[in-house]
Amino acid sequence: MSQTMTLVRADLCRKCGGEMNISEKCKQCRKPITLRCTECDHASNVQFHPLCIYG
Ligand SMILES: [Zn+2]
Ligand SMILES: [Zn+2]
Numbered sequence: 526m527s528q529t530m531t532l533v534r535a536d537l538c539r540k541c542g543g544e545m546n547i548s549e550k551c552k553q554c555r556k557p558i559t560l561r562c563t564e565c566d567h568a569s570n571v572q573f574h575p576l577c578i579y580g
Contacts, residue, residue, distance in 0.1 A: 538562035539569065553577035 536545040543564030547557040551574045561568045 536560055538564060538567055540567045541565045545569070551577050 537543070538545055541562065541564050543562045545560035546563050547559075548561040548568060549559035550556065551558050554574065554577055556574070557571050558574065559568060560571055
């Protein structure tokens, strides 16, 4: 139960608070675009990369 301050705190499921796995990565900058919950399979969009996509 070691809770450290992490920069990324958005990778917890909004529904059940479970861990989110990276479901889709940006092909350009390799940052996560879509996360999927390992518990309830709820998917959430992290961020869109219009510049990357259309680059
Ligand atoms: Zn990108
Ligand atoms: Zn969940």
